[in-house]
Amino acid sequence: MTLLRLFIIPYLVIEILAGQYRFAFALFLLAGVSDGMDGLLARWLEQRTTLGLYLDPIADKLLLSTLFLVLTHVGLIPQYVTVLVFSRDFGILLIATLLFATGTLRDFRPSLLGKANTLVQIVGLTVILAEKVFRTGSPELEMVSVGLLKGIAMLAPVSAAQYAWIVIRRISGPAQESVAG
Known part of the structure; x- marks a missing residue:
């Protein structure tokens, strides 16, 4: 699947x-x-x-990254949102790769904010696509869409910061400490 x-x-x-x-x-x-x-x-x-x-x-x-890129390309998602999403994901990927390659840390479970970030991204992409399909032109739905995009833009750097904080704590703390969420 x-x-x-x-x-x-x-x-x-x-x-x-x-x-x-x-x-x-x-x-x-x-x-x-x-x-x-x-x-x-x-x-x-x-x-x-x-x-x-x-x-x-x-x-x-x-799937999510590709949708952000293509929906930004067609003008449905502001560029700054996609830049923030990709910056977060690239930073986490880079850190995880370095830690994994050096054997420093091999457990990369998502944090609570990371899960929230993904959920808001999925809901936001669903609403944006649904707006195009159902063509409601509803100001309420547009407000929801804009709110979700602002939420994504806020959660991306905040969840990246939380991830960095968790990694720093785990590297400097006891080996049995686990990621919250």
């Missing part, structure tokens, strides 16, 4: 660039449902693999 999400990404981009938001929205929902089903099946069948452990979050991040 993770491979299905990866397979969906280029078609999602093609549909958005072609202005086919209904199909793009359907693909995005399919990716979300497959992610949820993948997680439920893995827990239910108690089948967790090392490949899945790494590939699943990569697929999720690629």
